[in-house]
Amino acid sequence: MIGTKQTRLAIDVGGTFTDVFVFDESTKEISITKTSSTPLNPEIGILDGIAKAEIDCENIKVFSHGTTVGTNALIERKLPKTALITSKGFRDVSEIRRGTKLELWDTYDDVAKPYIQRRDRFEVEERTDYSGNVLTEINEEEVRLLARKLKKRGTESIAVCFINSYVNGSNEAKVKQIIQEELPDVYICISSEVLPEIFEHERMSTTIVNAVLGPTVSNYIKTLEGEMNKRGYKDDILVLHSGGGVMTSQTVPRYAARLASSGIAAGAIASKHIAQLCGFNNAIGLDMGGTSTDISLMHEGDLRITKDWYIEYGYPIGFPSIEILTIGAGGGSLAWVDEGGSLRNGPQSAGAVPGPACYSRGGVEPTNSDANIVLGRLGTKLLDGQMELDKEKAIEVVDKIAKKFNYTIEEAANAITRVANANMCDALRLISVRRGYDPRDFALVAFGGAGPLHGAYLAKEMEIPTVIIPPHPGVAAAMGCLLVDVRHDISKTYVKNVKDVSLEDLEKEFVGMEKEAEELLQEEGVSKEASTLMRYIDMRYMGQWRSLAIEVDCPISSLEETLNRFHQEHEREFSFSDKEQSVEIYGLLVTAIGTVPKPEFPTYEPGGTLEDALKETRDVYFEEEGYVNTNVYNRELIPAFSEIQGPAIVDQLDTTTVIPPNFTAKVDKYRNLILSLNK
Known part of the structure; x- marks a missing residue:
C-alpha cells in the first residue's frame, strides 16, 4: 500500500477515464492508475481510483483535483x-x-x-x-x-x-x-x-x-470532502480552476464559474512543466483524450491567458483563463460520411459508454481507436492487459467506411486517422500561426491517452522539429494538478486616456486591489512569505474593442515604458501598431499567487539495454511503407538515454506511442521520449 506523510495525490476527471497520479516525496516513487469515469456521480470514479491505487487517505499530504463537473453541467x-x-x-x-x-x-x-x-x-x-x-x-x-x-x-x-x-x-x-x-x-x-x-x-x-454552477459544484465538493473525511483525509481539497491555479474548497462556491474549465487547464500546466524540464520555453501542448483534444501554447515560458472564452458561444465567462482550444478529436471520435460524400471525423464521440467498437461494450460505429487497432498501432491489450480490445469488431466497423469509398480495410483506417490529424493541424495553426507564432520555433508536447499515437504525424505536417512524450502521458493532466499554486485574479474597470493618468492615481488603485487579493490568500491559509502579487494594465487603442494585458512593476516606474511595451505586444499579436494613435487604459488586474511546494520528480541513470525492453514484434501499417514488422517496446523497461529508430511502438499502462519511419526517439534523464524527424 502506497502511503507516507509525504504522499501527494492528484486526480483528473475526464470524459472517459478518471486519472490518478500519486507521488511519494520520501521515496520519489510515482504511481498511476486509470479507472472509468462515472459522469452521473463523479466522486464514485474518484473513490474507485483511490481504492484501486491502494492509497491510505490518512497519509495524504496534498490532494489536488481537476474536475469536469462544471463543464458537463453547462453542456x-x-x-x-x-x-x-x-x-x-x-x-x-x-x-x-x-x-x-x-x-x-x-x-x-x-x-x-x-x-x-x-x-x-x-x-x-x-x-x-x-x-x-x-x-x-x-x-x-x-x-x-x-x-x-x-x-x-x-x-x-x-x-x-x-x-x-x-x-x-x-x-x-x-x-x-x-x-x-x-x-x-x-x-x-x-x-x-x-x-x-x-x-x-x-x-x-x-x-x-x-x-447556475454554484449549487452544483458546492454540493459536489461537499460530498467529495465528506467521503474523503470518512477515509481519513481531513485537509483541504485543492481544486484547479481555469486560470491555472487552485483554490480551496471553501472558496469554490464564491467563484464557481472558474471551474467551468477546471480539468482542461491541468493539461496545459503539465505541458509547460514538461517542456521546461526538457529545456524548451516555447511549446504547444496537445492533450488528446477519449472525447476531445485540448491545445495550449506557451511562449517564452508563459502560457497564453485570455478573458474571451466560453463553454457555449454567446455566453462568455470573464475570468482570466489559460487559452485552450478544444476540438472534438479523441480516441473515441466517430468517423462518418457527410451528405456530400466526404469522410469526416468527430466531433461526435462514442464516449465512455458504449465506447469504440473494439471495447466490446456495444459500439457499432468506427472511431479513431478502431482505426488504430486495425493499423496495428494499438495492440489488443490496454492498461497492462487489464482491458482487452477486439480487433475483429474494429475491422467490422471500419469496413463500413472502406465499402463507401471502395478502399481496402487498411486504406480506410488510414484515411480515418488522416482526417483526425488534419482537424488537429487546423487547430494547431489557429493557436500558433493565427496568433503570430511560427510552429517551427516550438516543441510539441503530446500527451493524453491518444496524443502519443498522433503526435509525430502532427509534428511532421506542421514542421515542428521536436515532439516530447512525457513518462506518463495518459495521466499528465492529473500530474499538472500537483504543479500549480493558489491563484486569484482581482480585476477592476478603469477607463482613461493614458495621457490623463497619473502614477499616483494608478498606485492608489492597485494598492486597494492588492489588499483584497492578500485577504483572499489569507482565507486560503497562504502565508505572507509564500504570497506574490503581480500587476497588469489592460490597454487598447482608442475606439478598439479588445485590449491587451501588459504586466507592470510594483510600484510602476514609467507609463512611457508601459506604453512602448503595449505597442510591441500589439505588433506581435496583430502585426500592427501605431505609436501616433491615442491609447487608453481599459482596466486593472492584480494576480495573487500563493506558492505551493512542487514535487521534485526523479531523474534516472543509464542501466540495462534496449533489448531488455523489447516486448514483441508485430505488423504495423504505415501509409508510404505499407505493413512493416515493427518492434514493440515496454516503456517501463527502456533505459534512460536510449535511442530508438523508427518505425517502433512503445507500449505502457496509460498510452501507446507511435514512432513512425524516419523518426528517432531519444530518452532523457526524466525518461521523456523526445522524437525528431531524421534529416
Whole structure:
C-alpha cells in the first residue's frame, strides 16, 4: 500500500477515464492508475481510483483535483432552478447577447438557449449612473416580495446584476442582504463581487454562470470532502480552476464559474512543466483524450491567458483563463460520411459508454481507436492487459467506411486517422500561426491517452522539429494538478486616456486591489512569505474593442515604458501598431499567487539495454511503407538515454506511442521520449 506523510495525490476527471497520479516525496516513487469515469456521480470514479491505487487517505499530504463537473453541467444543462434579478429594462440582455453567431452565415445554426429562461428573469426599480451615483435606491419591500415569490417557485440559486454596478455595487449588496434574510438556504451571487467590470452582457453572463454552477459544484465538493473525511483525509481539497491555479474548497462556491474549465487547464500546466524540464520555453501542448483534444501554447515560458472564452458561444465567462482550444478529436471520435460524400471525423464521440467498437461494450460505429487497432498501432491489450480490445469488431466497423469509398480495410483506417490529424493541424495553426507564432520555433508536447499515437504525424505536417512524450502521458493532466499554486485574479474597470493618468492615481488603485487579493490568500491559509502579487494594465487603442494585458512593476516606474511595451505586444499579436494613435487604459488586474511546494520528480541513470525492453514484434501499417514488422517496446523497461529508430511502438499502462519511419526517439534523464524527424 502506497502511503507516507509525504504522499501527494492528484486526480483528473475526464470524459472517459478518471486519472490518478500519486507521488511519494520520501521515496520519489510515482504511481498511476486509470479507472472509468462515472459522469452521473463523479466522486464514485474518484473513490474507485483511490481504492484501486491502494492509497491510505490518512497519509495524504496534498490532494489536488481537476474536475469536469462544471463543464458537463453547462453542456448537458443539468442546472439548478436559477433566477436573475436585474435593473428594469435589462431583463433580456442575456438573451440578446451581442447579436452574433459562431457561424455567421449558417442560417440553420441556432444559438444556444440562455442558462436562465425569460420566465425566471426579474426586474426591479433601481439605477446607478456611469460614474457610480445612485439615482434610484432599492425598494426593500419590492425585493422582499420578489424573494417570497422565488421561494414559492422553488428557486435554488439567484444571480443579481444591475447596470453600472461595476462602479458602485451598493444596490446589489442591499439586494443580497435582503435575499439572504428571506432565503437563507438559497445560493446567491452579485456581479459587483463576481466580476466588477464594464460591459453588462459579459458581466451578467459570468454572474449567471457563477449562479447556475454554484449549487452544483458546492454540493459536489461537499460530498467529495465528506467521503474523503470518512477515509481519513481531513485537509483541504485543492481544486484547479481555469486560470491555472487552485483554490480551496471553501472558496469554490464564491467563484464557481472558474471551474467551468477546471480539468482542461491541468493539461496545459503539465505541458509547460514538461517542456521546461526538457529545456524548451516555447511549446504547444496537445492533450488528446477519449472525447476531445485540448491545445495550449506557451511562449517564452508563459502560457497564453485570455478573458474571451466560453463553454457555449454567446455566453462568455470573464475570468482570466489559460487559452485552450478544444476540438472534438479523441480516441473515441466517430468517423462518418457527410451528405456530400466526404469522410469526416468527430466531433461526435462514442464516449465512455458504449465506447469504440473494439471495447466490446456495444459500439457499432468506427472511431479513431478502431482505426488504430486495425493499423496495428494499438495492440489488443490496454492498461497492462487489464482491458482487452477486439480487433475483429474494429475491422467490422471500419469496413463500413472502406465499402463507401471502395478502399481496402487498411486504406480506410488510414484515411480515418488522416482526417483526425488534419482537424488537429487546423487547430494547431489557429493557436500558433493565427496568433503570430511560427510552429517551427516550438516543441510539441503530446500527451493524453491518444496524443502519443498522433503526435509525430502532427509534428511532421506542421514542421515542428521536436515532439516530447512525457513518462506518463495518459495521466499528465492529473500530474499538472500537483504543479500549480493558489491563484486569484482581482480585476477592476478603469477607463482613461493614458495621457490623463497619473502614477499616483494608478498606485492608489492597485494598492486597494492588492489588499483584497492578500485577504483572499489569507482565507486560503497562504502565508505572507509564500504570497506574490503581480500587476497588469489592460490597454487598447482608442475606439478598439479588445485590449491587451501588459504586466507592470510594483510600484510602476514609467507609463512611457508601459506604453512602448503595449505597442510591441500589439505588433506581435496583430502585426500592427501605431505609436501616433491615442491609447487608453481599459482596466486593472492584480494576480495573487500563493506558492505551493512542487514535487521534485526523479531523474534516472543509464542501466540495462534496449533489448531488455523489447516486448514483441508485430505488423504495423504505415501509409508510404505499407505493413512493416515493427518492434514493440515496454516503456517501463527502456533505459534512460536510449535511442530508438523508427518505425517502433512503445507500449505502457496509460498510452501507446507511435514512432513512425524516419523518426528517432531519444530518452532523457526524466525518461521523456523526445522524437525528431531524421534529416
